């Protein structure tokens with residue numbers, strides 16, 4: 001990111017020192033990929049100012065240095081703030097995650113200052129984990145030792161673990177913390193045997209106040225490392241030092257794990273984190289937009305959350321991808337463009353009609369000769385499945401209701417049921433003529449237009 005310092009030098013020569021310090025000195029280049037230069041600035045206000053007031057100076061400096069058309073993506077990242085004047089010129093990869101609290105201690109602990117308890121979004125899927133982490137922060141080494149956090153990939157285990165470390169450093173800057181993966185622990189241990197420095201190894205790992213070992217499942221099958229870890233663990237527990245472990249599965253499901261370690265892992269508190277539910281997904285998207293300083297409407301975020309039913313990491317990835325693609329192709333960040341990108345079928349235009357959801361339900365009832373309670377009630381009769389799924393599909397495509405709302409309209413059904421129903425009909429409509437016919441007839445009744453059947457082939 002040599003080039004970014006050249007850009008800064010270029011700008012420095014064009015603006016006053018005060019302005020340079022206020023608006024540019026803390027910016028950092030993060031990546032340069034396919035002509036998108038991503039930089040981070042400490043606040044949304046700075047982002048706004050440099051992308052309006054200093055837009056021309058910035059663009060021409062970039063063009064001069066990079067010598068080509070470059071699209072600038074400015075992110076807001078409050079941890080950028082902490083960088084000192086003196087290392088202003090040296091913008092290297094290492095400075096991207098600049099510590100915010102105690103530089104020395106964070107470096108030693110290997111903690112990422114970006115992962116905090118404050119920016120961890122709490123929802124149904126992770127509130128146990130969050131509460132346990134808070135309890136550990138309140139009473140390290142006492143309440144829950146070890147704290148064992150498990151769950152699938154990308155759900156926030158590592159984030160929470162760093163959150164605990166960062167919070168405890170804030171409480172006590174002199175606390176000794178070690179964060180590492182179980183692989184690092186293993187490698188360190190093996191290296192210490194090879195170099196005959198096991199004493200140093202033990203001193204290091206057994207003298208800390210907080211030991212955070214990420215992805216402990218990788219210790220599986222490594223007998224001597226497990227033995228060493230067992231003793232480390234015991235010693236730490238004796239002196240009330242806190243141990244926090246994460247894993248992609250509960251201890252009982254880790255293969256080739258010594259029984260005594262398994263029972264140690266189960267001896268504190270075990271909490272699992274699940275993939276975020278719909279509301280949490282929306283909240284995570286909101287938080288990430290705020291962090292990045294991007295304005296994206298609630299409606300758009302809802303759409304992305306509906307279509308990305310997976311973990312927080314993928315959700316964030318999807319968001320970044322959408323925003324960058326739209327910016328790159330100079331399209332607005334709106335529902336239609338996002339639908340397009342997500343490959344969601346476009347809404348079939350229904351003239352000037354704004355179809356009311358009640359009308360959809362009553363048309364379906366009329367068509368299938370049902371009563372409202374059949375459609376919205378809890379009965380699981382087979383002949384109700386199709387009318388209900390058609391209702392879901394039409395409410396989604398014609399009334400543009402979000403899944404959650406459709407669930408409510410249909411008598412309190414879960415949004416995943418609705419999603420499933422909509423997908424089912426969408427698929428069936430591709431090949432099943434009977435379904436096609438029903439849809440055309442019901443839609444025609446809805447819009448009072450004459451029927452037009454597909455040609456028989």
Ligand code: ADP
Pocket residue numbers: 115119120121122126151152153154155156157158159160284287312313316
């Ligand atoms: P894991 O360790 O479970 O695989 P990570 O902790 O690495 O997952 O999380 C993946 C990404 O998702 C990180 O960028 C993290 O900040 C983000 N993330 C996960 N859960 C949350 C949450 N509840 N709130 C905010 N960000 C989250």
Ligand code: MG
Pocket residue numbers: 157158159214
């Ligand atoms: Mg992780």
